[in-house]
Amino acid sequence: MIKVNIGYFADGPWSHQALEKLNSDKSLEVKFICARNDKPDSILKAMAKEYEIDFLTHNDINSSEFFSIVKGYNCDLFVSMSFNQIFKSHIINLPKLKTINCHAGKLPFYRGRNILNWALINDEKDFGITAHFIDDGIDTGDIIIQRCYPITDKDDYSTLLLRAYSGCSDVLFNAIKALQKNSFQTIDQASIHPRGFYCSARIEGDEVLSWNQKSREIFNFVRSICNPGPQARTFLGKREIQINKVRYIEDAPTYKGIPGAVIGRGQTSYLVKTADSFIEVLEWTGEMPRIGDRFK
Numbered sequence: 001m002i003k004v005n006i007g008y009f010a011d012g013p014w015s016h017q018a019l020e021k022l023n024s025d026k027s028l029e030v031k032f033i034c035a036r037n038d039k040p041d042s043i044l045k046a047m048a049k050e051y052e053i054d055f056l057t058h059n060d061i062n063s064s065e066f067f068s069i070v071k072g073y074n075c076d077l078f079v080s081m082s083f084n085q086i087f088k089s090h091i092i093n094l095p096k097l098k099t100i101n102c103h104a105g106k107l108p109f110y111r112g113r114n115i116l117n118w119a120l121i122n123d124e125k126d127f128g129i130t131a132h133f134i135d136d137g138i139d140t141g142d143i144i145i146q147r148c149y150p151i152t153d154k155d156d157y158s159t160l161l162l163r164a165y166s167g168c169s170d171v172l173f174n175a176i177k178a179l180q181k182n183s184f185q186t187i188d189q190a191s192i193h194p195r196g197f198y199c200s201a202r203i204e205g206d207e208v209l210s211w212n213q214k215s216r217e218i219f220n221f222v223r224s225i226c227n228p229g230p231q232a233r234t235f236l237g238k239r240e241i242q243i244n245k246v247r248y249i250e251d252a253p254t255y256k257g258i259p260g261a262v263i264g265r266g267q268t269s270y271l272v273k274t275a276d277s278f279i280e281v282l283e284w285t286g287e288m289p290r291i292g293d294r295f296k
Helices: 011-024 042-051 064-071 115-123 157-181 215-224
Strands: 004-010 028-035 054-057 079-080 097-103 126-133 143-150 230-238 239-247 264-265 270-273 278-284
Touching: 004 011, 004 157, 004 264, 011 028, 011 079, 028 042, 042 054, 042 239, 054 239, 079 115, 079 157, 097 230, 115 126, 126 157, 143 157, 215 239, 215 278
Parallel strands: 004 028, 004 079, 028 054, 079 097
Antiparallel strands: 097 126, 126 143, 230 239, 239 278, 264 270, 270 278
16 A cells, blocks of 8 residues: 655644554654644644654744745645644645645534534534545635534533544544545535535633523533533623533423523522523532522
8 A cells, every 4th residue: 555644734632633543554654743833732742752753833834934844754645633824725735645634514514613612502413524625715625524423412512522533533534544545536515505604713702691592592502612611601790600501491481581580599500591481500600699680
């Protein structure tokens, strides 16, 4: 089998399992690892040292200086896994097998950032992981392999992350092996949907919870940014409260009231009115609120 030399642009847990899998296949060789320049991944750096792989960083991978550096590695394929710079055409096309990306989204939908959070917010029943060629757009290149993974009401951001870490490793490895064997058929994203959609990065302030939503929407919002995310934030007077987990009550009656009002409490939880019914708050910071208190 023809050996494939790989340049690995990577960051975070997404990339660690995948690197282990690539390194275990003797027909694949990672020639260098290029980490994010602003905050290089210390675990990746340690893995590079262990596996005797060159570890690089650069503030502009599209510069002529960086091009000269990576050209000397004679890579057959560049791979991006959670990397944070946009590849330009001269870098994309440098290796003979071009450049591919592994994206935790069901392309052409869920392009962009913070995809697992957005999938939960949108009450999706599954999420996708896609290996695709990189082109001049953002997550718009032809699909090599795509796999879907179920989402149930027992899932939250933490469970999806764990599933995505292993799923990205599997999908990326299988895509590389398909390229190595020349046994793949790409899918034009436009053949799935002519437009798809893009998700913006979530920023500080987006975690503030609006109680003037339906209970199902609040349930999805809270679980979408639970630990290890920033957690949903609300206010009781001037005091900020973090809410990490709520329970959606399917048979809760629909009625008009004051969204954000505390309407009941038990020993370890309390009920809050929503736009349509109410939800049960299970994990939060601070003291138990009183019935009649109002979150803003």
